[in-house]
Amino acid sequence: MRILIACTLLLLAQLSAAAPNIIPKPPALAATSYILIDANSGKVLVEKDADRILPPASLTKMMTSFVVTEELAYGNIGEDDPVRISVKAWKAEGSRMFIQEGKSVAVGDLLKGVIIQSGNDASIALAEHVSGTEEAFVDVMNQYAAQLGMNSTHYKNATGLPAKGHSSTARDLAKLANHIIFDHAEYYPLYKEKEFKFNNIEQKNRNLLLFWDPKVDGLKTGHTKEAGYCLVSSATENGMRLISVVMGAKSERARARESQKLLTYGFRYFESHKLYAQQETLQASDVWLGETNTLDLGVSNGVYITIPRGQKGKLNVLNSVDDVIKAPVSKGMEYGLITISLDGKTLLEKPLVALHDVTEAGFLPRLWDYVVLFFYSLFS
Numbered sequence: 001m002r003i004l005i006a007c008t009l010l011l012l013a014q015l016s017a018a019a020p021n022i023i024p025k026p027p028a029l030a031a032t033s034y035i036l037i038d039a040n041s042g043k044v045l046v047e048k049d050a051d052r053i054l055p056p057a058s059l060t061k062m063m064t065s066f067v068v069t070e071e072l073a074y075g076n077i078g079e080d081d082p083v084r085i086s087v088k089a090w091k092a093e094g095s096r097m098f099i100q101e102g103k104s105v106a107v108g109d110l111l112k113g114v115i116i117q118s119g120n121d122a123s124i125a126l127a128e129h130v131s132g133t134e135e136a137f138v139d140v141m142n143q144y145a146a147q148l149g150m151n152s153t154h155y156k157n158a159t160g161l162p163a164k165g166h167s168s169t170a171r172d173l174a175k176l177a178n179h180i181i182f183d184h185a186e187y188y189p190l191y192k193e194k195e196f197k198f199n200n201i202e203q204k205n206r207n208l209l210l211f212w213d214p215k216v217d218g219l220k221t222g223h224t225k226e227a228g229y230c231l232v233s234s235a236t237e238n239g240m241r242l243i244s245v246v247m248g249a250k251s252e253r254a255r256a257r258e259s260q261k262l263l264t265y266g267f268r269y270f271e272s273h274k275l276y277a278q279q280e281t282l283q284a285s286d287v288w289l290g291e292t293n294t295l296d297l298g299v300s301n302g303v304y305i306t307i308p309r310g311q312k313g314k315l316n317v318l319n320s321v322d323d324v325i326k327a328p329v330s331k332g333m334e335y336g337l338i339t340i341s342l343d344g345k346t347l348l349e350k351p352l353v354a355l356h357d358v359t360e361a362g363f364l365p366r367l368w369d370y371v372v373l374f375f376y377s378l379f380s
Contacts (some may be wrong), residue, residue: 140152238271
């Protein structure tokens with residue numbers, strides 16, 4: 001009986017080990033362009049025409065709000081600062097917060113008006129408050145776009161209203177979403193607020209996924225006749241954060257439905273793991289000519305990896321380190337490479353860097369190390 005049980009368990013183990021990792025084709029969406037990425041690792045899970053240059057409509061306001069939160073973080077402006085509303089802001093077309101000319105509104109309320117209500121009037125008011133004019137603010141937006149690697153994005157206004165040359169891509173908007181989430185995390189909760197009341201007018205967030213799926217906590221909707229219906233969304237499940245961008249859907253419900261397809265696919269068939277923390281020691285290596293004999297090596301930033309679900313046990317990690325490391329050593333200098341692979345395919349390569357300084361030893365210890373190194377080189 002024991003032999004039968006053992007044989008059965010062995011067979012089940014073999015069948016389990018031999019079970020293929022089946023991942024279906026990504027969903028084909030009814031949209032012009034789309035992308036799905038893991039926010040932590042940056043891995044692209046699904047994309048179609050993600051570099052196609054398109055009008056971003058009110059997805060523009062993601063950059064507007066990002067610039068404002070940068071200004072808040074630097075202390076250049078404050079959430080309670082009063083902003084006097086100009087005629088231009090008051091007369092803004094399209095979606096509005098319904099601010100009034102000549103009145104003063106706090107920066108914090110205007111920021112909510114941009115993010116939650118998609119107010120064109122609030123966007124212009126903040127642009128004028130930060131930079132003096134909307135045109136000057138747009139120049140700042142474009143400079144930030146360049147810094148963030150949004151190489152196919154060019155802004156003409158702070159609202160997303162149609163303008164010749166005002167354009168972006170799904171890939172660039174995913175990059176921007178990632179910075180919004182992580183660079184100023186204290187302001188990111190604003191993107192999951194479902195409504196905002198100002199001037200006795202309550203408006204709902206147009207992101208239907210906030211009402212459909214509790215995993216979703218942002219980000220922004222957009223719509224014009226030229227752009228169609230667009231949505232940048234983000235969600236978390238079991239420590240994994242995904243960002244999806246859908247551009248050019250046919251309706252408000254369609255952009256939410258198509259975005260939901262991407263998020264569901266990503267969470268169902270992939271998983272994300274933090275393998276190493278920033279400044280975590282991965283290997284201690286010998287160091288010559290230094291006041292200390294060992295050097296801790298690691299990665300300068302945390303290492304995240306996104307892989308098909310259930311495959312973590314198959315990961316292969318290889319550290320290759322320089323044969324001879326000599327002092328002086330400065331923190332951050334590269335002395336090797338960590339390679340992570342799965343089924344023989346390289347997934348990630350990162351430099352192994354010094355995690356601390358090593359100063360040069362005195363004359364006699366260095367002289368002794370030179371002698372030892374001489375004979376070491378002969379025999380090696």
